[in-house]
Amino acid sequence: MGVAEHIAALSAQSDQRTAELVLGTIVKVESNHGVWIDYADNPYRTPLVAICTTSVATVDVGREVVLAFVQGDPGRPVLMGLLRRHGAKNQVESEAGVHAAMPAPDTATAPETSHVCFEAVETMTLKCGRASLTLNKDGRVIVRGTNVATYADGTLRLRGAVVELN
Structure with a gap:
């Protein structure tokens, strides 16, 4: 039975209607069948396939x-969004007070697109141990580390008004 048939069969059994928002839980995520959810007082007592308004991953x-x-049918859920985990933050504030959108720290994320963009108003710094990469609003890029290596399978170009080595 396909997703459409599953939804139609469940809708035919339903006499209850609900107009309010309900909290539920993601039970399973399948690439071919969609997102399965469950919620308290689910009249079907089995997980249901939800229509999603946001991207959902197996994590x-x-x-x-x-x-x-x-249409208020408890057999036709629409997943409106995911709740933040307790204590997790959607925004990370740097020492300079610049806000950058980041996933919650306890959330493992896998990119679902081929491009990910992080933005900051003034300065953005990525740090790991003794290495850092800093991007500034004025266009300056600062790379720091105990050893910095650059590799290219093709041509490696250094261009600038002035290029200083050592």
Whole structure:
């Protein structure tokens, strides 16, 4: 039975209607069938396939979600969004007070697109041990480390108004 047939069969069994938002849990994420959710007072007593308004990955299984229902039908859930984990922050504030959008620290993320962009208003620094990469608003890029190596399979070009070596 496909997803559409599953939803149709469950909707036919439903006499209850709900207009309010409901909290639920992601039970399973399948690439071919979608996102399976469950919620308290689910009249079907089995996980349901949800229509999603946000991207969901397998790492989100077990996360709490906000659900709405198509025409109030409890057999046709719409996953409106994921709830933040307790104590997690959606924004990271740097020492300079610049805000950068970041995932919650306890959330493992896998990029679902081929491009990821981080933005800051003034300065952004990536640090790991004794290495750092700093990007400044004025266009300065500072790379620091105990050993810095640059590799290129093709041509490696250094261009600038002035290039100083040592």
